[in-house]
Amino acid sequence: MTTKYDLIIVGAGPAGLAAAIYAARARLRTLVLDESVAGGQVKTTHKVSNYPGFPEDIKGADLAKAFATQAERFGATIRRAIEITAHDFSGPVKTIELDEEEMVEAPAVIVATGARPRDLGIPGESKYKGRGISYCATCDGAYFDGKDIHVIGGGNSAVEESLFLTQFARSVTIIHQFDHFQAEAATTEEALKNTKIKVIWDSEPRAFIGEGGLQALSIENVKTHQKVELKTDGVFVFIGYVPRTDLVKGVVPLNKWGYVETGEDMSTPVPGLYVAGDLRSKSFRQITTAVADGTIAALAAQKYVKQAAKVVVAA
Amino acid sequence: MSEHVREITEAEFEREVLAAGQPVVLDFFSTECPPCEALAPKFEAVAEQFAGKARFLKVFRQGNRELATRLGVTGSPTLIFFGRDGQERGERLGGEEIKRTAIKAQVEALFT
Numbered sequence: 001m002t003t004k005y006d007l008i009i010v011g012a013g014p015a016g017l018a019a020a021i022y023a024a025r026a027r028l029r030t031l032v033l034d035e036s037v038a039g040g041q042v043k044t045t046h047k048v049s050n051y052p053g054f055p056e057d058i059k060g061a062d063l064a065k066a067f068a069t070q071a072e073r074f075g076a077t078i079r080r081a082i083e084i085t086a087h088d089f090s091g092p093v094k095t096i097e098l099d100e101e102e103m104v105e106a107p108a109v110i111v112a113t114g115a116r117p118r119d120l121g122i123p124g125e126s127k128y129k130g131r132g133i134s135y136c137a138t139c140d141g142a143y144f145d146g147k148d149i150h151v152i153g154g155g156n157s158a159v160e161e162s163l164f165l166t167q168f169a170r171s172v173t174i175i176h177q178f179d180h181f182q183a184e185a186a187t188t189e190e191a192l193k194n195t196k197i198k199v200i201w202d203s204e205p206r207a208f209i210g211e212g213g214l215q216a217l218s219i220e221n222v223k224t225h226q227k228v229e230l231k232t233d234g235v236f237v238f239i240g241y242v243p244r245t246d247l248v249k250g251v252v253p254l255n256k257w258g259y260v261e262t263g264e265d266m267s268t269p270v271p272g273l274y275v276a277g278d279l280r281s282k283s284f285r286q287i288t289t290a291v292a293d294g295t296i297a298a299l300a301a302q303k304y305v306k307q308a309a310k311v312v313v314a315a
Numbered sequence: 316m317s318e319h320v321r322e323i324t325e326a327e328f329e330r331e332v333l334a335a336g337q338p339v340v341l342d343f344f345s346t347e348c349p350p351c352e353a354l355a356p357k358f359e360a361v362a363e364q365f366a367g368k369a370r371f372l373k374v375f376r377q378g379n380r381e382l383a384t385r386l387g388v389t390g391s392p393t394l395i396f397f398g399r400d401g402q403e404r405g406e407r408l409g410g411e412e413i414k415r416t417a418i419k420a421q422v423e424a425l426f427t
Binding site: 035044061080085129133134135136138140212213234 | 345347348349350351352353354355356357360376377380383387388389390391393407409410411412414415416
């Protein structure tokens, strides 16, 4: 038994949900699939300060829910905690198997699977994931009450989440590979003023060390090549993301960094297959740019679906 | 909570997990944890598949810190798998990327 839709969107982050809002309002039968709950990376961001329309900071989780609620209000179906176990996007009818037991299909698909946190790829990382190393400050921050913790990274996420972690931790030491942050100036200023935050510049982590649980972090100064071991109660890693292209690999062209090359209308060389959001090759990856991608993809897909329907009727 | 997944406290750990006499999957979860919310329906689905054969339990991390610390759990969600003998087996699963098929495969391995 296969359920038919006009448009299937894979990924319920800002790009996918913006696409769903536009598609559902265009009266396309729209299905959104996500292996987690809705929101993509936004849902684990403790606050969002730069999304227009919210003069006060909004919690990432609340913004994520608002996106989803809005899409559902117009009739989009959002399926959460779904695993895609097989798919074929190559033909005019795109099929997806869900949880090894259910089939859905549509003439058009928007892949908006975003990106996953980048691994450091250093010794001890897989051993201490969830045993001292965390990638989600809202999930785990509260357990570091009065502790001394470390944050790896220097972009917006790293610095923002460090500020959040100062609510709990006694000290937050940021390890950053350059001599300045890549985060927005406003965030950087706030962090550098915070007395709980220390920064170790020009340094990269080399290994996670411990017996049983994580106890220390080995870092190296990239200029002097001096190595030091830092005692730690926990490490949060925010060193950027890698695109989640598993579903489209081999079907659409990727650039040398692994991001998907699309047309300006988010189209790919495969008719009816669109790609929107962080997994696309582009200069800036923000919630606002993801939302823009999703909007464009939905409008382009809508045109395609109506065209495809006409061809079917004519034939 | 459903009929297939039950929440326990650290006081029940010994009896419900170590002395269960059947395979157990233990899920440490937190509030304000979207990956935990995402895991819940997958955990539920696998629990239903193994109903009567394996025990699927949840522990609220905030309320049971002593147990979490004892087991070295520092991230939510964390899934720990125990064999019939009460020994921890296989790999712990954590974070947002836990797949339903991965949980299922680990539970199946508990019967071998």
